[in-house]
Amino acid sequence: ETGVTQTPRHLVMGMTNKKSLKCEQHLGHNAMYWYKQSAKKPLELMFVYSLEERVENNSVPSRFSPECPNSSHLFLHLHTLQPEDSALYLCASSQVSGLTGGYTFGSGTRLTVV
Amino acid sequence: TQLLEQSPQFLSIQEGENLTVYCNSSSVFSSLQWYRQEPGEGPVLLVTVVTGGEVKKLKRLTFQFGDARKDSSLHITAAQPGDTGLYLCAARRSGNTPLVFGKGTRLSVIA
Numbered sequence: 001e002t003g004v005t006q007t008p009r010h011l012v013m014g015m016t017n018k019k020s021l022k023c024e025q026h027l028g029h030n031a032m033y034w035y036k037q038s039a040k041k042p043l044e045l046m047f048v049y050s051l052e053e054r055v056e057n058n059s060v061p062s063r064f065s066p067e068c069p070n071s072s073h074l075f076l077h078l079h080t081l082q083p084e085d086s087a088l089y090l091c092a093s094s095q096v097s098g099l100t101g102g103y104t105f106g107s108g109t110r111l112t113v114v
Numbered sequence: 115t116q117l118l119e120q121s122p123q124f125l126s127i128q129e130g131e132n133l134t135v136y137c138n139s140s141s142v143f144s145s146l147q148w149y150r151q152e153p154g155e156g157p158v159l160l161v162t163v164v165t166g167g168e169v170k171k172l173k174r175l176t177f178q179f180g181d182a183r184k185d186s187s188l189h190i191t192a193a194q195p196g197d198t199g200l201y202l203c204a205a206r207r208s209g210n211t212p213l214v215f216g217k218g219t220r221l222s223v224i225a
Contacts, residue, residue, distance in 0.1 A: 033212065042214075042217045092156070101210070103157075107156050
């Protein structure tokens with residue numbers, strides 16, 4: 001399998017649940033990202049991992065917890081979410097080199113918090 | 115304040131028409147990218163521009179980076195229904211800093 005794969009594609013969870021989103025890339029990239037996409041808002045950068053180290057945490061609430069066990073896998077652990085956290089969560093990967101590196105995105109996980 | 119302003123927000127046109135969408139900022143960028151996102155999918159990279167004044171063509175799509183590297187445009191000639199989607203611009207201020215995205219232009223091409 002090639003590209004960036006995200007699972008699950010859809011997730012409905014209650015505010016007291018704990019769930020995890022998974023992202024896997026088979027491109028040999030050394031950086032991975034979590035973005036949140038909500039209606040009428042630009043993509044919001046949540047977390048960046050470069051060479052398996054977290055290099056950015058954009059003031060994301062602690063109810064979101066990332067994990068990057070190796071350069072090919074990225075998780076987003078969710079607990080006690082709020083309805084306003086409902087959104088499309090996108091994972092991306094890239095090669096950290098130069099100015100022109102583009103991102104390869106997964107298809108996203110559509111999250112609904114009820 | 116939005117770092118990257120995209121306009122128009124929505125655009126609905128007939129097949130065969132030409133269109134231009136814009137990405138503007140008051141900041142200078144080291145590079146700028148355009149992505150297209152179709153419903154139910156993640157964004158897909160179309161092009162990267164780096165040099166001020168640069169023009170790149172991808173079949174019927176023409177991308178231009180402003181001379182001052184603060185803005186960009188995407189022109190589509192003879193639009194087709196397959197061009198329908200959300201067009202996102204994204205930019206870096208320097209080096210390997212993460213991309214910042216605009217809100218996008220949602221294009222609908224009607225057959």
